[in-house]
Amino acid sequence: MNTLAEENYLKSIYHLSVNAASVTTNQLAALLNTKASSVTDMLKKLADKELINYTPYQGVTLTASGEKVAVNIIRKHRLWEYFLVEKLNFKWDQVHEMAEEMEHISSTELIDRLDKFMGYPKYDPHGDPIPDCNGLFNIHNLKPVAAIGVNETGVICGVRDHSKEFLQYLEKQELTIGKNILILEVIEFDRSMILEMENKKIQISREVANNLLISL
Amino acid sequence: MNTLAEENYLKSIYHLSVNAASVTTNQLAALLNTKASSVTDMLKKLADKELINYTPYQGVTLTASGEKVAVNIIRKHRLWEYFLVEKLNFKWDQVHEMAEEMEHISSTELIDRLDKFMGYPKYDPHGDPIPDCNGLFNIHNLKPVAAIGVNETGVICGVRDHSKEFLQYLEKQELTIGKNILILEVIEFDRSMILEMENKKIQISREVANNLLISL
DNA sequence: TTATAAATTTAGATAAGTCTAAATTTTTTA
């Protein structure tokens, strides 16, 4: 149907579209670790297949059919991540690369049965929503910890940065999905924050606070 | 490490090596659904990587390192087939194509954990032995039903033909892995065989008898 | 608003894996 490279482009366009109306060539080149000229070539190909809307120099958006393909890849990625953590006992910082390969396994029947086998999970190990077999998913309204004030509380529900380093840091601090936190203090000097979590005080930098997502 | 095409060639060479000392270009072309000239090109590449022993016009054998790669792919293929049947409830005739994709997922850690998750199975859904994490597996000594005589018994332990059509036929006749059979009669005219299985009489053609494997 | 910088596209090249057609080697057979 679509090649591996095409799938990766569509997925990347989808992810970059979250923050902007249209996605630029350079953004894609940076995310896909390739050159702008290679991106241009692929964009023409995807436009020919009517998976994206592409006007030279003006960036791209996904068409309805392109978005469907992208969401399906993301569904597969997140379900496999869930499988790796819940069934094979991997840690949340270990599963991304494996899921990057597994998301390209083509069978829809397989992924639907995997979904059923695991009890139709709604969120992956990083708190990201898992699209159902129709491509529908909850967009829950998360805020970075940095966006709330002293004496406010929240539940950790996701991360903005998905890097191994950040996930390992959070794991070590036990700042994991589902934990309740209370903001005790914001240090004026560097805007780092002191939280209470399970009766412990934890100080996190502004950088961390910006990348840790909570629901109120 | 190795490309998808390289992995498929090594796997094919391994499978064809079971029946002969060396594997020919045309055998590979037929099995891989490609042309002899394409095979020659790839054989040169694999020889450069010291995964096969190749002398022009003389066919190929796997080197120790090529065999290790091939066995590892087969391990992954069979473990995923087992997973699909035992965990996701697919039928034994449905899993081959999916496992053809899944066998290329690279992580060794993943496959070893999958193996553990399933309790270290020794045989896949078609009765083929699953190599362990060191590449070792039981070669049990199976015979085609056609090779035994009247009044002899055996346990169905494998198939020679792995085609969907043959597997579906066996399923319908309930001639599945683990069943006990007794040879009641061999029809002289076409050498078809009449078996007793779970108090039922079943007649199978010579063709079927040649492709159904039992242990005595 | 024109010059400069940045972003993007085009042109031409490369590597992997495949193909067809022609050439070569091996095997078979008369």
Place this chain on the structure above:
DNA sequence: TAAAAAATTTAGACTTATCTAAATTTATAA
């Protein structure tokens, strides 16, 4: 054992996805 047939390899071309370098377009700034 020489001619014919079969198997295999070589030569040259194509596609996909990539690259560098040059050209073009858009954005920015004096």
